[in-house]
Every structure is written in structure tokens, then in C-alpha cells.
Amino acid sequence: MLWYKSWLETRSRFFTCLAVLVVFSALFIHHAQGFLHPEWKTEFNRLLFIAHEYVVVLWILSVVLLGMGGLRRENAAGTSSLTLSLPVGRAHLLAVRFAVGVLEAITLGVVPWMTIFVVADLGGMPVQFPQIVFYASLLVGGGLAYFALAILVSSLVEGEYTAPAVAFGPLFLATIIFDTWLRRFDLWRLVTASFFVDRTTYLLSGPFPWLAILASLCVAALMLLASVRIVQSRDF
Amino acid sequence: MTNPPVILTRDLTKSYGAATAVRALNLSVQKNRITAFLGQNGAGKSTTIKMLLGMVRPTCGDADVLGKRISNAKENCELRRRVAHVAENEPLYSYMTVEQTIAFASSFYPDWQPDHAGKLLSQYRLLPRQKVKTLSKGMRTKLALLLAFARRPDLLILDEPSEGLDPVGIEDLLQTLVAKAADGASIFFSSHQIAEVERIADQVCILHHGCLLMNASLDQLRQSYRRINLSFASAPAQQDLRITGVEKIRTEGRRISIFASQNADAVIARARDLNAVSVDVAPVALREIFLETVREN
Numbered sequence: 001m002l003w004y005k006s007w008l009e010t011r012s013r014f015f016t017c018l019a020v021l022v023v024f025s026a027l028f029i030h031h032a033q034g035f036l037h038p039e040w041k042t043e044f045n046r047l048l049f050i051a052h053e054y055v056v057v058l059w060i061l062s063v064v065l066l067g068m069g070g071l072r073r074e075n076a077a078g079t080s081s082l083t084l085s086l087p088v089g090r091a092h093l094l095a096v097r098f099a100v101g102v103l104e105a106i107t108l109g110v111v112p113w114m115t116i117f118v119v120a121d122l123g124g125m126p127v128q129f130p131q132i133v134f135y136a137s138l139l140v141g142g143g144l145a146y147f148a149l150a151i152l153v154s155s156l157v158e159g160e161y162t163a164p165a166v167a168f169g170p171l172f173l174a175t176i177i178f179d180t181w182l183r184r185f186d187l188w189r190l191v192t193a194s195f196f197v198d199r200t201t202y203l204l205s206g207p208f209p210w211l212a213i214l215a216s217l218c219v220a221a222l223m224l225l226a227s228v229r230i231v232q233s234r235d236f
Numbered sequence: 237m238t239n240p241p242v243i244l245t246r247d248l249t250k251s252y253g254a255a256t257a258v259r260a261l262n263l264s265v266q267k268n269r270i271t272a273f274l275g276q277n278g279a280g281k282s283t284t285i286k287m288l289l290g291m292v293r294p295t296c297g298d299a300d301v302l303g304k305r306i307s308n309a310k311e312n313c314e315l316r317r318r319v320a321h322v323a324e325n326e327p328l329y330s331y332m333t334v335e336q337t338i339a340f341a342s343s344f345y346p347d348w349q350p351d352h353a354g355k356l357l358s359q360y361r362l363l364p365r366q367k368v369k370t371l372s373k374g375m376r377t378k379l380a381l382l383l384a385f386a387r388r389p390d391l392l393i394l395d396e397p398s399e400g401l402d403p404v405g406i407e408d409l410l411q412t413l414v415a416k417a418a419d420g421a422s423i424f425f426s427s428h429q430i431a432e433v434e435r436i437a438d439q440v441c442i443l444h445h446g447c448l449l450m451n452a453s454l455d456q457l458r459q460s461y462r463r464i465n466l467s468f469a470s471a472p473a474q475q476d477l478r479i480t481g482v483e484k485i486r487t488e489g490r491r492i493s494i495f496a497s498q499n500a501d502a503v504i505a506r507a508r509d510l511n512a513v514s515v516d517v518a519p520v521a522l523r524e525i526f527l528e529t530v531r532e533n
Binding site: 001004005008009077078079080081082084085086087088089090232233235236 | 336
């Protein structure tokens with residue numbers, strides 16, 4: 001039932017974010033009706049690449065919003081006594097919250113790309129399913145570190161709206177630092193597919209970056225572990 | 237052989253920076269008894285309860301609840317399965333409905349009694365589909381109590397459970413607590429409503445500035461505490477009346493009022509030796525015991 005609680009807690013945010021992402025994706029690709037001519041295939045692929053960047057931005061905003069909550073927020077709302085009097089460990093509480101969030105984040109990553117595929121396909125646009133899978137996989141696989149960061153910040157910061165506001169700080173800072181000095185390890189470039197796009201065809205090429213995704217997931221796991229330690233050590 | 241206490245604290249202390257909320261608390265709560273936990277606001281009652289349930293980490297000291305150590309996370313989790321807790325201000329998830337709250341809470345406890353929960357639901361006139369955020373304070377209290385009373389816990393820990401209830405609700409609550417105790421549950425509850433405590437408690441603990449000032453049975457308090465009003469032709473010095481058991485002496489002209497925690501007979505005998513004109517001895521209500529004990533300290 002902890003799953004159920006986490007779902008009830010986040011479902012309005014989830015559906016709002018999903019609606020925004022789906023509507024945006026559908027409208028964005030719908031406006032590409034002009035790229036129906038075969039000779040504009042490259043332009044269509046470029047449009048997909050641009051659409052992906054916007055989807056990534058919206059997706060990151062969404063997962064940071066989904067990461068709000070947890071015991072710190074419950075403490076501010078006065079409900080932590082009820083949660084903590086349950087015969088469940090704090091790590092378990094956080095793990096369930098994270099797992100529900102991950103499922104929601106995956107949905108938020110996959111559904112907009114499915115929408116893009118369906119709208120493009122129905123509109124007769126030259127969309128390739130493997131490209132869609134590549135984009136969505138990069139987004140979800142690499143992007144979970146952003147969600148883990150939101151969870152970590154929500155374990156540190158109590159306020160309902162302070163946590164997401166604070167989360168964006170290190171997020172922007174990390175993006176700037178990595179983009180300037182550590183571009184090879186830049187998560188933003190990994191998730192937005194900048195490393196893999198062929199600038200002439202605007203198709204994603206090369207093998208899927210399993211190692212980079214694994215590294216990103218490891219970072220997410222470390223942030224989750226740090227969150228567990230923080231939550232376990234705090235008084236509520 | 238006596239039953240082990242359901243709650244046993246050993247020098248339990250909680251400090252927040254320079255402020256000490258609970259100071260070396262050595263508390264023993266006996267099995268199958270209704271124990272009231274009294275204290276002013278900020279006395280440390282809620283902090284103590286939170287420490288017992290693992291929400292707050294003690295700065296030093298330790299405690300056992302139902303034989304499980306509170307400082308061990310695994311044991312604390314096990315003890316919470318056997319404890320029903322109603323927290324101060326009845327925290328409930330505002331985004332759930334009444335029936336969702338009940339379904340959620342019931343899933344964690346093997347001792348949940350669905351039939352009894354149904355009865356309480358209609359007794360408290362709670363609407364299953366109503367959102368918790370739309371409930372009045374009294375109805376929220378009732379829902380929080382339902383979550384505790386629909387189980388068969390070994391120990392009930394209630395933090396100001398009558399808050400927000402109307403007189404009928406309070407009466408129902410007191411009767412339920414007595415019935416639960418008769419069924420074998422141990423009850424540990426904090427309250428500011430001393431009249432309620434006096435009606436149902438077997439044992440009374442008074443906490444003040446984090447220190448335990450008193451842990452005694454209500455019968456014992458009733459038997460030993462006395463208010464002794466004396467009149468003299470000429471009032472003697474207070475120190476002449478200060479013997480063991482005299483907690484407070486107040487002189488008003490030729491009248492002296494003594495608040496004694498024990499030894500009332502010896503005080504009376506001393507007063508007569510000092511030529512008291514009149515001696516009036518009265519039992520003391522718990523309210524007065526509480527106020528005098530807290531003011532004294």
C-alpha cells in the first residue's frame with residue numbers, strides 16, 4: 001500500500017506533466033506537416049532532434065516536480081508522524097517513493113515519444129521507429145539522475161516549493177560546469193543526444209551508449225543512497 | 237512474577253542544540269494499565285513519545301517498548317507493528333479519502349479488525365468517500381482514533397487524543413480506552429484534560445521541563461495528598477510546620493494552608509502542638525496536585 005500512497009501523492013502532478021508533454025509533442029510534430037517531401041527528410045530529422053531537446057527540458061522539469069515530497073515535506077505538512085508510526089523502515093519508504101517516481105518518469109519519457117511517432121506516422125512523415133526508441137532510451141536511461149537529484153534535494157530541504165527551486169540550482173550549475181570543462185561527461189549532452197547525432201543527416205548513429213547510461217544510473221543510485229542515509233539520520 | 241513494563245526508559249535524553257527537551261528520563265509504564273502522561277506545553281511529552289516510536293533519535297539513554305529496544309531500527313519497526321499510535325494534531329493524508337486512509341492503514345497491521353472498523357465508521361459518522369482535507373478537526377480526530385481502535389494492539393500510545401472532540405466524543409473515547417484496557421491493552425496517553433485523566437487513569441506521570449516529577453498510581457495520590465487548612469490565634473513560623481511530606485505552605489494572616497504529599501497525620505499533630513484553633517483536612521484533586529507540583533518546580 002505504500003505504492004498506492006506514493007501514487008495518490010504524485011498522481012495529479014504526474015497527469016499534469018504528462019498532459020503538458022503529450023500536448024507539446026503532438027503540437028510540435030503536427031506543425032511539421034510541411035516536411036512531407038522526401039527531399040526534406042533531413043529537415044524532418046533535425047526537427048525531431050530539436051523536439052527532443054524541448055522534451056528533455058520539459059521532462060527534467062517534470063521529474064523534479066515529481067521528486068517533491070517525502071518525509072521532509074510530510075514533516076512540514078505535519079503528516080510524518082503517521083508515516084513513521086507505520087511498521088516500515090525509512091529506507092523502505094524512500095525506496096517505494098523512488099520506484100513509483102521512476103515508473104512515472106519512464107512513462108513521461110516514453111509516452112511523448114510514442115505520441116511523436118503516432119502523430120508523425122499518421123501524418124505520413126518519414127519517422128523511423130528505431131530513432132524514436134534511441135531518443136526515448138537516452139532520455140529515460142540518462143535522465144534518471146535528474147530525478148535522483150530531485151529526491152536528494154527533497155531529503156535535505158523541507159519546504160514544498162523550496163525543494164524544486166533548490167534542485168534547479170545545482171542542476172544548472174552542473175550543466176554549465178560539465179559543458180565548459182568536462183564535456184565528455186556532460187549528462188545534458190548525453191540525454192539530448194548531442195553526442196550521437198549526425199550533423200548532416202540529423203539521424204542518431206553509432207551504438208547505444210550502454211556504458212554512459214550505466215554510469216548515469218550509478219550516479220543516480222549514489223544519490224539515492226545518500227538520500228536514504230540523510231532520511232535515516234534525521235529527526236521528524 | 238510481575239509483568240515486565242511495556243515502556244521502560246533509561247536516562248532517555250533529547251537535546252536540540254543548547255535546549256534539552258527531555259532530561260535523563262527514567263520512566264516505567266506497567267502492562268494492562270492506563271497511564272496518563274501530563275505536562276505543560278513544551279514539557280517534552282511529544283518528544284518522549286516520538287523517541288519511543290523511533291521518529292526522534294535520543295541524544296543519550298535508551299528505552300524498551302514491549303521488550304524491544306527503540307534505538308535498534310529493526311526492533312523499533314517490530315514494536316510499531318504492536319503499537320497503535322495517535323499523534324498530536326491527528327496527522328492524516330489530506331489527499332486521501334476516508335476509505336482510502338482506512339485501506340492504507342489496515343494493510344500494515346495483521347491485528348486489523350475490519351468488522352470493528354466498519355462499526356466505528358458508522359459510530360463516528362464518517363463518510364467513506366469524503367476527502368480527509370474536507371473533514372472538520374473533530375472528524376479528523378475520530379478517523380485517527382478509528383485507525384488505532386480498529387486494531388488489537390498490545391500498547392496504545394495517544395498524544396492528546398481528545399483534542400477537537402465534542403463532549404459526546406470525549407465520553408466515547410474515555411469509554412473505549414477503559415474497554416481496551418479491560419481487553420488487555422496497555423494505554424499510555426498524554427493529555428491536558430486533567431478531569432479526563434482523573435476519570436480513567438490508573439497511573440499518572442508528570443513531566444516538567446523534560447524531567448519526570450512524578451510517577452505514581454492515582455489511588456496512591458488520592459490517599460497521600462492532602463490540603464490542610466489551619467487557623468491559629470497567632471500564626472507560627474512556616475518552618476515550624478515544615479516536616480517530611482509538606483510540599484508548600486501559604487500563610488495569610490492567622491491562616492496557614494499546607495499542601496502535603498504525605499504524612500498528613502504528622503502535619504496535623506504538629507499543628508495541634510502549635511495550638512491550632514481549627515484544622516481542616518481535604519483530599520486534593522489531581523488538577524491541584526498537577527498545578528502545585530509544576531509550580532513548585
